[in-house]
Amino acid sequence: MARMESQRIAVLGAGPIGLEAALYAAALQLPCTVFERGRVGENLQRWGHVRLFSPFGMNSTPLGRARIHADQPQHTLPDANAILTGRDHVTAYLEPLALSPALISSIRENTAVLRVGRRGFLKEDYPGDIRRAKEPFRLLLRDDKGKESIEEADVVLDCTGVYGHPRWLGEGGVPAIGEIAARSHIAHGLEDVAGERKAVYADKTTLVIGSGYSAATTVCNLAALADKHPATWVIWLARAPGTQPIRRITNDSLRERDHIAVRANTLATRSDGNVEFHPQTVVEAIETAGPDRGFKVSGHSGGKAVSWDVERVIANVGYTPDTDLYRELQIHECYATLGPMGLAAALLKHGGGDCLTIPSQGPAALRNPEPNFYILGAKSYGRNSNFLLRTGFEQIRDVFTLIMGKLHLDLYKTR
Numbered sequence: 474m475a476r477m478e479s480q481r482i483a484v485l486g487a488g489p490i491g492l493e494a495a496l497y498a499a500a501l502q503l504p505c506t507v508f509e510r511g512r513v514g515e516n517l518q519r520w521g522h523v524r525l526f527s528p529f530g531m532n533s534t535p536l537g538r539a540r541i542h543a544d545q546p547q548h549t550l551p552d553a554n555a556i557l558t559g560r561d562h563v564t565a566y567l568e569p570l571a572l573s574p575a576l577i578s579s580i581r582e583n584t585a586v587l588r589v590g591r592r593g594f595l596k597e598d599y600p601g602d603i604r605r606a607k608e609p610f611r612l613l614l615r616d617d618k619g620k621e622s623i624e625e626a627d628v629v630l631d632c633t634g635v636y637g638h639p640r641w642l643g644e645g646g647v648p649a650i651g652e653i654a655a656r657s658h659i660a661h662g663l664e665d666v667a668g669e670r671k672a673v674y675a676d677k678t679t680l681v682i683g684s685g686y687s688a689a690t691t692v693c694n695l696a697a698l699a700d701k702h703p704a705t706w707v708i709w710l711a712r713a714p715g716t717q718p719i720r721r722i723t724n725d726s727l728r729e730r731d732h733i734a735v736r737a738n739t740l741a742t743r744s745d746g747n748v749e750f751h752p753q754t755v756v757e758a759i760e761t762a763g764p765d766r767g768f769k770v771s772g773h774s775g776g777k778a779v780s781w782d783v784e785r786v787i788a789n790v791g792y793t794p795d796t797d798l799y800r801e802l803q804i805h806e807c808y809a810t811l812g813p814m815g816l817a818a819a820l821l822k823h824g825g826g827d828c829l830t831i832p833s834q835g836p837a838a839l840r841n842p843e844p845n846f847y848i849l850g851a852k853s854y855g856r857n858s859n860f861l862l863r864t865g866f867e868q869i870r871d872v873f874t875l876i877m878g879k880l881h882l883d884l885y886k887t888r
């Protein structure tokens with residue numbers, strides 16, 4: 474293990490995991506810069522109205538809480554059992570952390586990382602060879618005014634998440650006919666349909682595609698909107714068969730998660746509400762004449778051709794990591810999830826199931842053939858949506874044992 478104490482660390486992304494990694498580096502007095510293309514906690518801000526399903530105690534660390542207590546004693550942290558929205562988590566925890574003297578000068582907001590490579594080495598040079606570590610990484614950056622620049626770093630922690638990279642909604646993950654042209658008119662992610670975006674969805678027919686917790690949340694919120702705006706109508710499409718779109722976890726200890734599953738399954742099965750559910754349905758073509766001009770959507774449902782004219786489309790079909798970022802580096806990607814192979818293989822061995830039961834996979838699983846480049850956080854799981862913040866904090870503990878060359882280093886344990 475290489476000892477890297479004096480080396481520069483670049484953290485990509487100031488989400489909960491990137492920020493925590495910077496905090497850990499600061500506690501070890503390692504020089505560190507965080508590059509964030511938007512604001513601190515940008516993705517949580519985007520789904521700010523959604524309640525997290527894990528409690529605050531699980532979404533924060535002893536290190537972070539101690540930092541805030543020390544630097545901002547007047548700030549009251551939420552109760553460990555509190556269930557916060559994404560926005561409240563940013564206000565209660567991420568922003569105070571980012572403002573702490575230990576971090577404030579190391580965070581560069583509105584700075585996107587476009588590409589990462591190695592000075593003097595191309596992708597194909599010295600495969601998996603430690604000699605590549607002799608030269609620093611080169612990061613191509615772009616600020617919010619479009620100005621580009623290069624920064625160098627010795628260690629890179631890619632914590633850029635996946636939320637900014639939605640998948641295609643067409644059958645087999647291939648864009649539906651017309652989807653590429655219609656993409657900018659389709660909503661991806663978690664729209665605040667009953668809040669900030671109410672005027673867009675009230676009394677409209679919305680097609681929702683997907684069968685995960687994001688789709689379930691969207692459908693529940695649209696149904697709540699329909700209580701006050703009865704002409705609101707939801708057509709919900711899922712790829713899998715079965716009348717209950719969301720698979721419930723037996724004895725789920727995360728009540729909030731179970732609550733969404735139960736509510737969404739109830740909406741899908743009852744026939745007197747404003748939601749019609751279509752299992753075993755795939756989209757093959759989608760057309761729109763432009764903003765606010767509606768969509769014509771066609772595909773197959775249970776083997777039969779179907780089509781709908783709808784006013785809005787929300788695609789909650791999952792996310793995929795931005796692998797272009799490190800295309801010039803030697804990253805061994807899983808052919809199924811696009812996560813880094815070591816971790817993906819360990820996760821595959823564990824099998825699917827509840828994310829709460831997935832143990833830490835240890836430092837070795839975080840290594841890539843490219844020395845000193847690590848993918849952490851939601852992105853480390855690739856297309857697998859089972860990631861928990863708690864897992865990300867364990868990854869940070871593990872990765873710093875590698876960076877520092879200290880096998881038993883654990884800043885969480887000593888607090």
Ligand SMILES: Cc1cc2nc3c(=O)[nH]c(=O)nc-3n(C[C@H](O)[C@H](O)[C@H](O)COP(=O)(O)OP(=O)(O)OC[C@H]3O[C@@H](n4cnc5c(N)ncnc54)[C@H](O)[C@@H]3O)c2cc1C
Nearest residue numbers: 486488489490510515525526527586633634850851861862
């Ligand atoms: C709706 C929703 C609810 C969730 N609820 C929970 C929950 O209750 N409990 C739980 O444990 N997990 C939950 N998760 C899963 C996961 O913990 C979150 O997705 C969490 O935000 C992941 O943190 P992260 O730091 O890895 O990534 P993100 O929060 O996605 O942060 C990535 C950051 O990188 C920035 N970025 C992206 N690309 C670039 C670039 N090229 N250059 C610079 N910056 C870049 C982004 O702007 C963003 O700030 C939830 C996920 C979603 C979508």
